[in-house]
């Protein structure tokens with residue numbers, strides 16, 4: 001067992017929507033631990049509760065019951081929510097929804113510094129933005145004066161990741177970041193996630209319905225089905241010897257164009 005400290009720890013965590021006979025547990029008594037410096041993937045079919053769980057980790061929503069701790073303290077402990085937002089950042093499926101259409105991309109990357117306790121000088125902000133853009137293979141001059149609508153979905157997803165490189169959170173929650181981009185952007189987004197882990201020692205929670213992608217990129221898999229975690233473990237074990245029928249179903253459901261991810265040599269951690 002690794003002795004790395006735990007970033008998240010959940011015990012019997014639930015989020016129920018509705019009341020009485022209408023009540024439905026979108027997250028239904030899940031228990032898990034995510035270690036520091038890992039890429040942990042939450043994998044499950046559409047509607048199984050992945051995003052509801054991700055929002056609990058982000059502190060954008062509150063559990064109905066159970067316990068959730070972040071870095072050893074209850075997530076709702078008397079700590080400034082902004083502190084949590086700086087430590088735990090998100091990248092979502094639709095990168096355009098995260099940017100305002102009326103401001104240039106550079107101005108919006110600069111707004112990331114609002115989360116900092118002390119805002120750096122103009123020159124330092126520009127330098128950090130340039131460095132973050134280069135980290136996601138964008139030539140800084142290329143986006144100067146540009147607005148979100150002038151970029152492709154894949155480029156915008158890289159802008160969101162550039163924002164992550166600027167803020168350097170301890171944890172990144174990436175909820176289906178590859179589902180709206182083409183195959184080549186998909187591969188590079190996974191590579192950036194692995195780079196964030198490697199270079200910034202970031203912990204990453206990668207949420208996806210595609211167990212092939214999760215297998216390729218992660219250190220551990222949490223398989224979700226109807227609000228519950230039905231299986232968890234190292235990617236090799238979970239994909240080669242699945243124990244839960246939901247896991248076998250996910251392997252069958254990998255779209256043919258992505259099937260080769262499961263056969264790929266996994267990148268060394």
Ligand SMILES: Nc1ncnc2c1ncn2[C@@H]1O[C@H](COP(=O)(O)OP(=O)(O)O)[C@@H](O)[C@H]1O
Pocket residue numbers: 017018026044045046047048049050051052053
């Ligand atoms: N705000 C909400 N109110 C009621 N039901 C919700 C709400 N958010 C999510 N749900 C339900 O919770 C279930 C899980 O949704 P979600 O976490 O978005 O699934 P996914 O795994 O596709 O991300 C779905 O049945 C969804 O309809």
Ligand SMILES: [Mg+2]
Pocket residue numbers: 050051052175176
């Ligand atoms: Mg979702």
